[in-house]
Amino acid sequence: MKKEIKDLIAKLAEKTRNGQALWKSSSSSFNQLVLELNKATIVVDKFEIEADSICMFTFKVLNENGTPVVDESLLEGLDDYEDVSSLHVLARSAALKEDETLKSIYDQIESGATLGQTREIPF
Numbered sequence: 001m002k003k004e005i006k007d008l009i010a011k012l013a014e015k016t017r018n019g020q021a022l023w024k025s026s027s028s029s030f031n032q033l034v035l036e037l038n039k040a041t042i043v044v045d046k047f048e049i050e051a052d053s054i055c056m057f058t059f060k061v062l063n064e065n066g067t068p069v070v071d072e073s074l075l076e077g078l079d080d081y082e083d084v085s086s087l088h089v090l091a092r093s094a095a096l097k098e099d100e101t102l103k104s105i106y107d108q109i110e111s112g113a114t115l116g117q118t119r120e121i122p123f
Contacts, residue, residue, distance in 0.1 A: 001072055001074075001079070001080045005059070005070055005072065006080060006083065008061075009059065009080075009083050009084060009087055010083065012035070012042065012087055013083070013086060013087045013090055016087070016090040016091055016094050017090055019094070021035055021091070021094060022035065022036075022094070023035050023091040023092075023094045023095040024036070024095055025092075025095045025096070026043075026045075029045060031045055031046035031047070031048075031088075031092075032044075032045040032046075033045070033088065033091040033092060033095050035091070039063070039064045040061055040062060040063060040064065040069075041061070041062040041066070042059075042060070042061055042062075043058070043059075043060040043061075043062065044057065044058070044059055044060075044084065044087055044088045044091050045057065045058045045060075045088075046085075046088055054075065054076070055075075055076050056073060056074065056075050056076075057073075057074050057081065057084040057085055057088055058071070058072065058073050058074070058084075059071075059072045059074070059084050059087070060072070072084070
């Protein structure tokens with residue numbers, strides 16, 4: 001992987017860690033995370049083949065027309081696998097708002113209020 005791409009991944013991870021990247025979950029894939037910028041879109045995806053115990057990450061940069069200008073696929077064990085894997089974990093946490101959700105639950109528990117609602121659950 002080119003040094004510029006490694007540096008980009010590191011900067012995206014830092015921005016995400018600091019809450020400065022608005023990642024979204026893709027509607028087409030549970031593991032696909034998307035960051036839309038002014039003239040580009042970043043896509044990080046995770047593929048698992050359970051039968052073969054294979055995990056692969058992809059890192060793509062799409063230009064403003066949606067054409068990939070960077071398209072990296074990384075299998076476990078390759079040099080840059082951990083960097084893209086870490087970015088995926090951070091992006092997933094940001095997209096799902098994990099920290100905010102857990103803090104909200106904790107605050108409600110600590111408030112002493114009765115937990116739960118009486119409305120119907122949609123599943």
